[in-house]
Amino acid sequence: MENFFNILIKAIFTGNMIFSFFLGMCSYLAVSKTIKTSMGLGVAVTFMLVITAPLNWLLNTYLLKAGALSWLGENYKDVDLSYLSFMIFIATIAAMTQLVEMMVEKFAPALYNALGIFLPLIAVNCAILGVSLFMQEREYTFSELLAFALGSGIGWWLAIVSMAAIREKIRYSNIPKPLQGLGIAFIITGLMGIAFMSFMGIKI
Amino acid sequence: MHSNKYIFLYSSAMVILVAVALTVVAVQLKPAQKNNIRIEKMQNILAAANINSTTKDAEILFKKFITEDVVVNSKGEIINGEQAFPVNLELETKKPPEKRLLPVFICTKENGEKNYIVPLRGKGLWGPIWGYVAFKKDFNTIAGAMFDHKSETPGLGAEINTSAFRQQFKEKQIFDALGKYMPVRTVKGGAKKNDLHGVDAITGGTLTSNGLSNMLQDGLSVYVEYFNKQKK
Amino acid sequence: MSTTKKDKEPVFSLKNMRLLTSPFNLNNPITVLVLGICSALAVTVQMKPAIIMALSVTIVTAFSSLIISVLRNTIPPSIRIIVQLIVVASLVIIVDQVLKAYVYDVSKKLSIFVGLIITNCIIMGRLEAFAMQNKPIPSFIDGIGNGIGYGMILVVVAFFRELLGSGKLLGMSVIPHSFYEMGYRDNGMMILPPMALITIGVIIWVQRSRNKSLIEK
Secondary structure: OOHHHHHHHHHHOOOOHHHHHOHHHHHHHHHHHOOOOOOOOHHHHHHHHHHHHHHHHHHHHHHHHOOOHHHHHHHHHOOHHHHHHHHHHHHHHHHHHHHHHHHHHHHHHHHHHHHHHHHHHHHOOOHHHHHHHHHHHHOHHHHHHHHHHHHHHHHHHHHHHHHHHHHHHHHOOOOOOOHHHHHHHHHHHHHHHHHHHHHOOOOO | OOHHHHHHHHHHHHHHHHHHHHHHHHHHHHHHHHHHHHHHHHHHHHHHOOOOOOOOOOHHHHHHHHHEEEEEEHHHEEEOOOOOOOOOOOHHHOHHHHHOEEEEEHHHHHOOOEEEEEEEEEEEOOEEEEEEEEEOOOOOOOEEEEEEEOOOOOOHHHHHHOHHHHHHHHHOOOOOOOOOOOOEEOOOOOOOOOOOOOEEEOOHHHHHHHHHHHHHHHHHHHHHHHHHHOOO | HHHHHHHHHHOOOOOHHHHHHHHHHOOOOOOOOOOOOOOOOOOOOOHHHHHHHHHHHHHHHHHHHHHHHHHOOOOOOOHHHHHHHHHHHHHHHHHHHHHHHHHHHHHHHHHHHHHHHOOEEEEEEEEHHOOOOOOHHHHHHHHHHHHHHHHHHHHHHHHHHHHHOOOOOOOOOOOOOOHHHHOOOOOHHHOOOOHEEEEHHHHHHHHHHHHHHHOOO
């Protein structure tokens, strides 16, 4: 349990998907213009992360990893399908987004109206694929992975909402012309990243 | 518009084509990839004994210097019929200590000096870290060490693989004056000058440094019996 | 490289040349179109991984554009995105396997970021916007152009981060020893991730100061 919270906090603050790994930057910069839409996207990303990451963990552990197929019998002990993992992971993510979109549309129209337009954006959000790939590289166990997926989602959400809040205010500032818009967005993200680095070394 | 049958056939053909192409590539390149991993392991082992190698001469140097290897258990008994090099530490560290296979590589230098190199594996801040530590023939003093990591923070935790950090381990000891096991650990804020069991932790990389201390503590403790037997 | 090719092949007409060079500045995927920042900034601590990353992205963009463009009239529209993803993912897997086999030390540094080329918005963006409507050769050139335009930014960022952060270029020390004796220190801050973002911010600033038409309203 202690480890669970440790990974959760690390994923939210010190290893924030945006500030330390730059994952999901495209939608982060494109959608962070108002707080309302960024809230929607943040929730959608967290939601998809919690769904796809465990699924990919199962696929990785029982299908892709070297020796993962040993449950089929002795003959399959040495099969290593890890070279297919990119393909399988992205397919799972694309399929899940499609599925979730359809389900949400059918069963929760209100939620669909709020999140619907963001779901297609998610299939190509690097943060989602990134979590699955990090999971494979860092050899997480299942519970560690849940913490990591949840933390990454919340961290991403936190980042995009705070960015949107800053951008709403910054509209009234006098910024040098060539720096307006994208330029200042990058610099603010960098400064926020430096602030988040001060969580480094936090221990629970 | 395309019919469903067309779409179905199209996607099936695509999947089969892609699967075949990827499998061919993967099978073709597998030997080269495996060889890279093998060479890297050799280079790491040599680096622990302070022998620099390149990817080209690693194999020759490894044959020349690593003259012997043994596999022991946590009671310090030599297990016959096991080779040290293929032992997969990732699997071994998951077993309980008394069941582990513990490889020892013995390096004979040109001047006849012998180094005993043991592999370690542990957890850093983010992912796995690993290393090799070479001991002098008193089985106490460290002759050299080599660490590496998979995904520590660049500039902070990732510094464990720099030579500045590794050099600190030279001449440190893992037993105190009474022969009690006391492994080297990282000290936050810098170790005292004559501390035989401490090295400076990495500034800003405290959690990686702690992970490294734990790796040394756990990884070397299983060798204590073997070392004690060898000393006598 | 492009100049030697230009003499031999007639495909490099004026129009095609513009396809190749416009992403370098006016249509730069990173600084103007805001595409594909995600996957690759983390590899800009040093020049070597950045160059390899730039090459890999260029290869994947160019060939996926080519393949999709060849197939463009046969792809059923309803599974278009999936087909594109499969093509891109297979190319990325091939690149990853080749890197692991031939430049192992760099592939370790790139770690998961090779895999993240798949979700690099530039590639999907170019496939949707260009390769689906155009003939194979212009698509291929468009892919190369965008890959290079993207790689340029990576390499420039990596240049400054490696130079200021560790005083090296491509792993070789370039700051004279006497500088250090006079009290110069490498700026460790440059190695940390946030500085990559700030560096890009500054690049955008410089580019837009020189090119007023790009300034946002």
